[in-house]
Amino acid sequence: MKEITRLARSILPSSILIEEKIDADTPPITADPVQVHQALMNLCVNARDAMANKGVLTIRLEPRRNLEFECESCRCKLEGDWVDLQVEDTGHGIGPEIRKQIFEPFFTTKEPGKGTGMGLSVVQGVVHQNHGHILVESEPERGTLFHLLFPPANEETETEFSSPLHGDGRPLQDGTALVVDDEPAVLAVTCAMLEHAGLNTVAFHDAEEALARFRRNPKDFDMVVTDQTMPRMTGVELIRQIHQVRPHLPVILCTGFSDHVNEENAAEFGVTAFLRKPVELETLRQVLAQMAD
Ligand SMILES: Nc1ncnc2c1ncn2[C@@H]1O[C@H](COP(=O)(O)OP(=O)(O)OP(=O)(O)O)[C@@H](O)[C@H]1O
Ligand SMILES: [Mg+2]
Known part of the structure; x- marks a missing residue:
């Protein structure tokens, strides 16, 4: 999350204020760091696009206990303890009429030629591949808050995610x-x-x-x-x-x-x-x- 804040500072105009709120008591998660990085960057880029040149981007990490919610993308009903990675903006918000479509590949409200509409599609793919889910709060003209919710890593059931090594322990590539x-x-x-x-x-x-x-x-x-x-x-x-x-x-x-x-x-x-x-x-x-x- 700290890396995301650093990167967001380098890609957002300085007129957008960036706040980082990290709760140090958040348990770890087991996920592919590069993929999660990509998902969070896509959210930061969307936040930038929604705010034009003015506003506040908040990057937040906190544990959530006994949370009941429905995943905005897969519609599963979920409950329990989660690690909550958030990207919040004070932009134009997501209207109820498009809310159901935002995760569809190629769905964009940008002018032709401007957006690929792949940003959120990648986010939902990455989050689900890593056993997470998504919650969205948005109010037109006020802003949007994306929650990426991942199960806390449990030492006993910790699953191994694919490592960058070949079977024989060599890195995929060096140089x-x-x-x-x-x-x-x-x-x-x-x-x-x-x-x-x-x-x-x-x-x-x-x-x-x-x-x-x-x-x-x-x-x-x-x-x-x-x-x-x-x-x-x-x-x-x-x-x-x-x-x-x-x-x-x-x-x-x-x-x-x-x-x-x-x-x-x-x-x-x-x-x-x-x-x-x-x-x-x-x-x-x-x-x-x-x-x-
Ligand atoms: N933070 C946000 N605030 C307001 N609307 C958003 C936000 N994030 C996404 N959207 C809406 O969801 C749509 C889809 O987002 P997605 O990232 O998939 O594609 P895009 O941003 O339009 O294109 P690209 O990512 O290629 O620039 C956007 O066009 C926009 O209408
Ligand atoms: Mg985008």
Whole structure:
């Protein structure tokens, strides 16, 4: 949660006040930290979008005892003790007419071309995969509070979540990845996922700066992970220039749905692995494991 506050400070305008309220007596949970990180970042980005440039974002962590609720996304009726991770904003709120749709993939109220509508879809996927549920409180014009509720970890029944290691104990990958994405939040999440898999990362928002850094010392890098659609240079162009210096350097290209690069033609552009955004942790792990083999 502290990391989320730190990251939120770097992606939210300074006109938005950020408050962190962490109850130190909260029990631990067992969940994939990178996935939970991604879910919380998506909530912070939505909070930013809902507040335009003014308001308060509160990041809160607290234990909840004997809570009775219905999950906003899977509609299960639940009760008991939970660990409650919250992201609250003072934005425009969610109207009752769209409340039932917000978790649907591709549902967005943004103008065409502005939002993917995948943010909350990813949140609900991540939360349920980690045995959690979601509660939403929202009042039009007042703000919105998302609760991510996870069962407290119980030492006896603690389940193991997938580790970034190969069966034989080797990390999925080692070495250093050059990571490029013009969206700071996406860049941060991609780096977190790669680091979780064992890689060091060197990150750039700007493809030209990334290229300049690469040219300064091409041997510093063992792979490139890049977005395709960026303002000053596309991922494909970046790959072309990098391969002029190091023709065999492995490249993972991440693209949205509308980009002209696809599974069929990706290899023509020198792409080793091709991933659709939003990149899921599990898919990235599979790709890294294949590349390591
Ligand atoms: N904190 C919030 N306050 C008000 N409305 C919200 C909030 N979070 C989500 N919504 C509503 O839910 C919709 C779906 O959110 P989701 O994150 O899935 O997609 P998006 O934000 O529209 O697109 P993207 O995440 O690609 O920018 C939003 O378009 C918005 O209408
Ligand atoms: Mg969103």
